[in-house]
Amino acid sequence: MIALPIVRIIADFLVFFNLADEDVLDADVAIKMMEGLGGDLQALDKQLLRELVDAFEAIASEYSGEAQEVVRNFAYSFYLEEALAADDPVRLAELEAIRDARD
Template identity: 55%
Template sequence: MIALQVAGLIADFYLFLELTGDDDLDPDTAVKMTESLAYHLGEMDHAFLRELVDAFAVVAENYTGDEVRETVRNIASDLYLEETLAGDDPVKLAELEALRDARA
């Protein structure tokens, strides 16, 4: 339950950073805050981070609009959270890199 609530808070903040226009939010500030968010999430306990990563797909359904839902579903990927969870596992990291390459 807590992971869903935290995922919703993070999603709101992330959507603000990603979807607010340059006239309303300085792009450099948005990038700095996104990097800070990614750093702090990466420092979380990995068991909780795993729950959080899984929760983004669930909370995405609470948002309106395909683009917005997709943005929320992609938070873990955009912030490299799966790579954080993979740690020093070279096989898992290679799999994640291959998935990224396939999406590009």
Template identity: 65%
Template structure:
């Protein structure tokens, strides 16, 4: 429950920074805030981060269009699965292969 609430906050923030027109939001500011968010996510307790990553898939259904895709891709965009697998070289290799196949 708390993970879904935090996921919604993160999702709304990422949607705003990703989808707001450059005329309304300075691109450098947007990038700086995304980097700040990435650092904060990386600092999270790994158990809670796992719940948060799982929550993004659940809450993505609450959004539509481009916003839905942004939410679905938060874990991928911020390398959250990789952060969770930091101590597992086999899982890291799997994630790298999946990332390469996706691109």
């Protein structure tokens, strides 16, 4: 499994980019960084990506409040389950329905 300390480092950056005040971090810069991260994550080997998604779920309880939601919603925010299901139209339809119901 992916080393949890590495996942925690990534999670801390995600929390910072999502929750930092605009006077601390330029919103446009944060968005560009997050878009780049999302593309890089979606391009990962599927086995590695699955481990990463599972590891984020495992550490979400270590955070609280909004930070916990950022970590818990990691896969959702970056469309990672969709990336994992790219070859499975049935699973993609399920994920789309979940996303539609959630949004």
